[in-house]
Amino acid sequence: MDDFIIRAKELTKSYGKVRAIDNLSININKGGLIGLIGRNGSGKTTFMKLCAGLLDKNEGELMVLNGEPMNNLEVSEKLVYTYHNIEYSKKIKLIDIIYSFKIMYKNFDEYFALKLLKFFDINSKDKYIQLSQGMMSTFNFICALATRAELTMLDEPVLGMDITVRKAAYEVLLRDYSEYPRTIIISSHILSELEGMLSEILLINKGKLLFYKDIEEIQQIAYRADGRGDVLKDYCRDKKVLYSKIGEFDSFSIIYGKLTEELIDMTKARNIALSKVRPEDLCGYLTQDHKEDELKCLWKK
Numbered sequence: 001m002d003d004f005i006i007r008a009k010e011l012t013k014s015y016g017k018v019r020a021i022d023n024l025s026i027n028i029n030k031g032g033l034i035g036l037i038g039r040n041g042s043g044k045t046t047f048m049k050l051c052a053g054l055l056d057k058n059e060g061e062l063m064v065l066n067g068e069p070m071n072n073l074e075v076s077e078k079l080v081y082t083y084h085n086i087e088y089s090k091k092i093k094l095i096d097i098i099y100s101f102k103i104m105y106k107n108f109d110e111y112f113a114l115k116l117l118k119f120f121d122i123n124s125k126d127k128y129i130q131l132s133q134g135m136m137s138t139f140n141f142i143c144a145l146a147t148r149a150e151l152t153m154l155d156e157p158v159l160g161m162d163i164t165v166r167k168a169a170y171e172v173l174l175r176d177y178s179e180y181p182r183t184i185i186i187s188s189h190i191l192s193e194l195e196g197m198l199s200e201i202l203l204i205n206k207g208k209l210l211f212y213k214d215i216e217e218i219q220q221i222a223y224r225a226d227g228r229g230d231v232l233k234d235y236c237r238d239k240k241v242l243y244s245k246i247g248e249f250d251s252f253s254i255i256y257g258k259l260t261e262e263l264i265d266m267t268k269a270r271n272i273a274l275s276k277v278r279p280e281d282l283c284g285y286l287t288q289d290h291k292e293d294e295l296k297c298l299w300k301k
């Protein structure tokens with residue numbers, strides 16, 4: 001048995017001249033709640049659609065659930081891919097969509113789906129077209145969750161949901177995952193809300209893989225040093241710096257390496273405070289374009 005649910009080797013998908021997925025190689029472990037993180041246009045949707053067999057690759061290899069995903073019924077019945085604004089026919093009622101999921105997925109829990117609709121105050125007799133953006137996201141999330149598919153891919157599942165619904169959706173997701181462990185990949189650019197529930201993070205940027213690591217490992221990639229500008233510059237001289245901001249009032253650097261008690265003790269005398277970097281901030285530092293100068297110029301005549 002393969003321990004990996006997805007294996008990609010030198011995978012590339014282009015739209016014209018845009019390489020949405022660019023020579024990406026990765027083996028994704030079976031089981032876990034995995035965050036697929038990246039900025040707008042980084043290739044998250046394209047990667048999920050390739051894995052779901054909704055798009056064909058240009059180059060490389062891709063195996064999902066031990067098979068090639070394109071035109072492969074054996075693979076597609078074991079996975080679900082959902083996004084917030086799936087287009088259904090205008091007249092279709094939610095209850096009919098629920099029935100169609102029941103036909104497509106042998107493990108679909110219709111009773112659970114109906115209970116969730118009630119929990120989120122959505123009427124199963126309503127037409128899909130009548131739903132607000134947030135309700136559509138909620139409905140699609142419910143259907144995907146109730147399939148209990150071995151590989152569940154949720155593309156920006158909370159888009160449009162208000163904060164109360166979002167929190168409830170995360171709670172439902174976490175509880176359902178603990179009742180029925182499987183592989184759930186969630187794409188998002190808001191990592192802060194997901195951070196506490198994820199076991200692993202996969203960060204992509206401009207179609208390339210930056211890292212795929214478990215959450216504890218990520219906290220050891222880099223640390224933050226705060227101090228006076230000149231002191232900090234001197235401290236960073238022999239270090240690998242990921243990002244630095246030397247300002248009039250606050251100066252800090254993000255430095256590659258593991259934060260240890262010993263390091264913290266050693267910097268105290270130099271008036272430098274070391275601290276952990278949150279995964280969300282780390283992903284931000286790794287993928288941001290440094291546009292500080294451009295930003296300052298925006299108001300120049």
Ligand SMILES: Nc1ncnc2c1ncn2[C@@H]1O[C@H](COP(=O)(O)OP(=O)(O)OP(=O)(O)O)[C@@H](O)[C@H]1O
Nearest residue numbers: 015018020038039040041042043044045046047189
């Ligand atoms: N159908 C398409 N035709 C042309 N270019 C496309 C198409 N779909 C995506 N792209 C381009 O491919 C790149 C990756 O897009 P993709 O939708 O996969 O990114 P994403 O990470 O999901 O973005 P977002 O977070 O904004 O949803 C972008 O540059 C995008 O403009």
